[in-house]
Amino acid sequence: MLIAIALVGLAFELYEPAAQELLARASSGEQRHATYAVMGVVLSVAGAVAGLLAAVLLSLGVRWLVAADALTCLAAAAVAMAFLPREEGGRGERRARADERWRPPAVLLRLTVAGTAFAVGCLAVMMYLPLALLERGAPAWVPGLTLAGAAVLAPPALWAARRLLAGRAHGVILGGGTALLGVLALAMAVTTNPPLTIAAYLGCR
Template identity: 35%
Template sequence: MAGRLPTAVRVLILARAVNQLGGFSLAFLTVLLADDFGAGLTLAGVVSAAFGLATIPSRLLGGRLADGWGRRRTIVAGLLGCAAAQLGLAAAPDLLTATLCAILLGLAFELFEPPSQSLIADAVPARDRASAFGLLTTAIAVGSLGAGLIADVVGRWSLRWLFVADAATGIACAMIVLIALAPDAPDAPDAPDAPDAPDAPGRRGAERPPVPASAPWRDRALLAVTASGTVFALISMLVLVALPISLGEVGLRPSDAGLIMAVSTATLVLVRPLLRTALLSDLSHPATFILGYTLMGAGLLGYAFAHTLPTLGAPTALYSVGNLLVMGRSFALVSELAPPAASARYLAVYGLSWGVATLLAPLAATWLIGVSGVASLWAVTAGLCGVMVVVQPGLARRVGGGGDDLGVIHSTNAVAERYDAVSI
């Protein structure tokens, strides 16, 4: 029943889908800097890395503001800040101005993620969070379907207009959140020294030393999950950054990345019913990570040998399904570690993995392509997936005690009936 999904979560899902309609500009940042501003591939990668570096304090500030200033205010501020920086990039007269706007974009880029994720984590029962985060991913993918087509059409005209489109959808998303979400409640004092409740469903308070809600950096389990999440984020960002560049290297248009990403989105929408089958929904965290990273690696190996749009379809589908499986379980695992008063701060620390990845991915992608070509880039990225097939399941068992007591072996069929009734 749609009514069983909290209104705030429904609004957030709708707003993020709207925002994602323009959400492919980041994939073209390196290409824009190289082509429109004459930066050259290496310098464009350095500027994109500066953007990634700026997202690290952005994520931390987003978590702090979400718990102190309020989630709705933080989400709106982050979205409007991104829009302003994107419009600046679109209108920049020279490389220096574009670089400054890219850094400002990074400083605003992650502000709205911790409050968005913590809103879901706190509103949804622990055993249902993997499905809830998966639904958010799917909703964003629905927006991406339109974004891919927009990127393909608008990108042939001018890459700058992609940033204008992204800014417009960000403003629309901010207005939805501002109008439809309830105002932030007055600040309530935190209970910084309150440990996890031992009997709270989905939490591991009885299995690890108590961690103050205000000190996520002292939670070794969170730091271990964040380290593994950094590898996952690096793989994801390498694909995002390198895909337009690699298409140009094999004789296709960089803007064709929009079509490839539209294929990815269509795959996520079509495969969601299969994720509700008992075969997949009853998998534990470790088993899901094995399957997810295996599919991602197979898709990336396919990219190494595919040089036409039709042959890129199957690898894209494999990679997309694997990415969805890993991402949903990763955020669920982090939310299960967080004390009740600190979900935003825990998710902010975990989200630093994406800041690090956004810093490293442009440098790694441009260097690998320049030194050894596109095929080597995809082979190395597939190799990282192979490493995670071995490492991630063991980490999930150590952190989560095998998974069963966290409620991660659950029936997604019942959960899906609750969430799929939401109209996107």
Template identity: 35%
Template sequence: MPRSEPLPRTVRLLLLARVVNRLGAFSLPFLTALISTDHAASLTTAGLVSAAFGLATIPSRLAGGHLADRIGRRTTIILGLCGCAAAQLAIAASASLTWAVAGAVLLGLAFELYEPPSQAIIGESVPERQRVRAFSLFSAALAAGGMGAGLLAALLGRWDLRWLFVTDAATCLVCALVIRLALPRDHPAPPGADQHDSTVRPLRDRALLSVLATGTAYALISQQTVITLPLALTRQNLPAADAGLLFTAAAATTVLAQPLIRLPWVTRLSTPVALALAHLLLAAGLTGYALSRTLPALLASAAVESLGDLLVIGRVYALVTDLAPPGASGRYLAVFGTSWGIAATLAPVLGTQLLAHAGTTALWSAMAAFCLLLAALHLRVTPESARSPQRRTPEERRSTEPVAVRDL
């Protein structure tokens, strides 16, 4: 296997900061459990509160892309992290369901602010040939923090679910401090400085809309294992906190399996084929959830599912970055990122209703079947290559160098 080129310093610092943040980012999967247990809410009410959070993340993601262009990427990232910390503390201190709902909505409004600027830094700081690897490493960095996060969740969750939100808030603030001290201040261009700015309309790009549609479907499935898994475990007479162990197994697989994406036969796969294979692995893992009744079997299923996630993340974000015109990757990534907000809105309602009326086996079986459908769909609608020569501007055809890291 050939030696990989080192990633730029800016990207490496960003990866380190997100590991710190991810170490405490384990509270969201337990939001529905907290509302159900501490505030005596019904399963349907808990699902609706989580849906409100998801709905709030949609304008949050779009605002993140806009603010990154207007006030700078570093400032936007810090603003989002501090907002998340304030909302997490509000949820932890909530004395009533009303305050918990308000905290969940505030968390949604801040939750996605830092994603578009973070992803734009990565996508524009490395050459095209390294983008799949860079985004995969970003996913692995989050997973590395997630391994510790899952263990802390399993420990603190048995004590008091509110401490999950307090710890999450603390790591958000630490991450914001690391970003403030480690990343150089960027200087966004003034409005109107880019002559192409007014012609960039991501929602009119048919290729992006196709990727957005399949990405939303993938996110809907992924959110079930984030939001619904703790509740599903309780239906199987297992502790909800055991979800932390499953998250740890998935995270460990994502980190340890990183060399797989650099295997020659994997790198030679076209984007549609790679995404189809990924969804077959997801279907296998979800089928395991449907059939498993013991913790070891569930851990194995989580590991298989995470292999599918590993193949999806690097490919799809590299694809969206390549589809974007020069200087517009932040807005393209922001629009694509709304897929997670849409999914986070729909997933709690869909998951809680399936659990309440059909049970855990039906929930995971339906998600596995959905993955099989998506695998077939990718072979038909996903672009064969990330960026065809026809989509490149004359300037891009003359040069494929990445954006200068010194400007970030």
């Protein structure tokens, strides 16, 4: 089981950068900003549906949830193979692009390190939540419903945050958001009450 989980995580790391690059190539300027915003909304909708599905399947057993995950992954692969455009250019052109040396600027490296630390915290909280709720006496359907609720709240929260924080420096926003995430994660760790745990998690999202 642990080996399978590790392989699933590696598979995610294969497709996610390719999806990001595809969006970056397909858009530019303000259009790129809107494209990634649409992707965020779509992921939130998918997260809501996945949370509801988990709420139903977890009560039947974890195997059903894993089987549903496998089927949706295979369906996504079929859609990608059928509808996404194939890369243009021959092998020589791809080799020439690969030979071009590019050095990332220092600010990109700093943001990558900060973003990686932030992502580790977010994923740790997300993986911790179902186990924490079940250990604290919540019914089996509550974790999935909580994840669905967080996904539904994400788009309006993003819209409100953009309105509220318009004009602020990105470093200030990133630092403040990370600090808030840490405080809420500590609240989740300290409390043993399922409703308070859910409230803290929704605040994290």
